[in-house]
Every structure is written in C-alpha cells, then in structure tokens.
Amino acid sequence: MKRLVARLWRAINGRMQWRVLWLANATFMVGVTGIVRDDEGRVLLLKHRLWPEGRQWGLPTGYANAGEKFEDTVVREVAEETGLKVTVAEGRPAHLKSGYRLRVEVAYEAFFVGGELRLDAFEIEEAGWFRPDRLPRDLQESHRRLILREPVD
Template identity: 45%
Template sequence: MMELALKFWKLIPGKPQWYVLWLTQPKFIIGVSGVIFDEHKRILLLRHRFWKAASWGLPGGFVLSGEKLEEALCREVREETNYIVEIDALLRMVSGYRLRLEVSFVGRLIGGELCLDPKEISEARFFDFDQLPEGLLPSHRELIALALSRFP
C-alpha cells in the first residue's frame, strides 16, 4: 500500500501535492503574543472582551494565512490599540496544544496614539513590573518575567 501511495505521490506535480497534504493532515492555528515595552520599560496589557471578566493579558491574536509571525503581532497590536510596535526578539514557542502553536515575542512601542477597538478590547494600559494588575493571566505573568530576565 505504501509503495502505491509513493508512486501516486510522484505522479502529481507540486500544487496538487499541497492539496493532498491539506486534506489529509491535521489543521491547527498559530497564536502570537507579545511583551511590549514603552520607553519607561512598562508593559502593555489589555482587557480583552472575549476573556473572563476582570482579566488582563498581553496583546496578541492569530496569524493569518501567508503572514509572518512578527507581522501578525504588529497587526494585532495595531488593530487592538492603534499602537505601532517593533518586534525585537522571539521569546518563547510552545507546542503540544491539540490545535495550536503559541509564539511569543518581545517588542517595543514606536508610535501611534491609543485608540481601542471596542469590539475586542475594553481597556489598555502600561504597567510597571512591580505593579502588574490582579487578574493577569498566569501564563502571561510568566512571559513577562521571562522577557525581563532575558532583556533587562
């Protein structure tokens, strides 16, 4: 059976091979998040309307087809806050979730005036590390600590 599949595979050219892969392989999404610092080394946190009430978290979202990971995070921050950010480094990549891969970056604010997307975000603020708010997602608290330890 495997030999027959291999012969078939060699008969079909490039693009149809991708369609076969798409149809036969598991699907998953890629999420991005970022520890974004302002010029005072404060961290940008958001209250997302889709999360539990009173919780805070890092900016982020999902990668669109064909989009670079860093571009996805910059787009998400811009859509949610109107801030312009620059990505400095990859912070962490976590797999093992059933349907997604999470990629986190460190970046910094380089422009824009705060203008929230009210459909997604109810509040956005910069916080000093020693004054992070109650309700901050534990995984995001970890990412912030990791960013500060690697990029003091």
C-alpha cells in the same frame, strides 16, 4: 505497493501534493502574543472584553492569518486593538508551545515605536502601561510569566 505509491506521488507533483499533505495532516490555529515594552521598561497590557471574568488583563494577542509571518501578526494585532505602532525584536520567539488540540501559541518581544492609543471597543475595555513589579491582579498567569521572563507551563 510502495513503488506504486511513490510513482503516483511523483505524478501529482507540486500543488496537488501540498493539498494531499494538508488533508492528511493536522491543521492548527496559531495564537500570537506580543510582549510590548516601552523605553521605560513598562509593558502594554489590555483588558480584554471577551476573556473570562477575573482573567481579563493580558498582553496583545490574536490569531495569525494564513501566510502571515508571526512577527507581522504582532504588529497587526497591536495596531488593530490599540492603534499603536510596534516593532518586533529580532531573533527567536520568546515562547513557543504546542500540544493543544488545534492550537499552537507563540510570543515575541516587541517595542513601542509610536502612535496614539485608540482602543478597539469591541475587544478591549482598557489599556495601560505597567511596570513589571506592578502588574494587575487579574492578569493571565501565563502572561505574567512571559513579562517576567519566567518559564511558562
């Protein structure tokens, strides 16, 4: 039986193999967060309109598009939500977490490089630059930990 399966697998090659693997394995959404800092060490925070009351302040966050590098997701999401331009720090992600049912989370350090603040009014109520020792009270706790470079559960 194993030999037959191996022969069939080799016969379908390439694209069809990928489709079979995709159907047979879990598919995840990837949430990508940018920890955007300016040259004064302040961090960019957004008050998200669609997030739960009392936990609306957080870092720029969004889902990766199919085939998109996660670093590019940070750049795109910040631009879409704020109009600002950022660059992502080279190296590993600042945070990576799996174990959710259908989602993986990844965060990258990023740096502000320019642009004027223009908020996406549908998603974002407010935006501001905050010193790490003066973060908003209703900031997502996991985002507070990312900003302070503490372990995130």
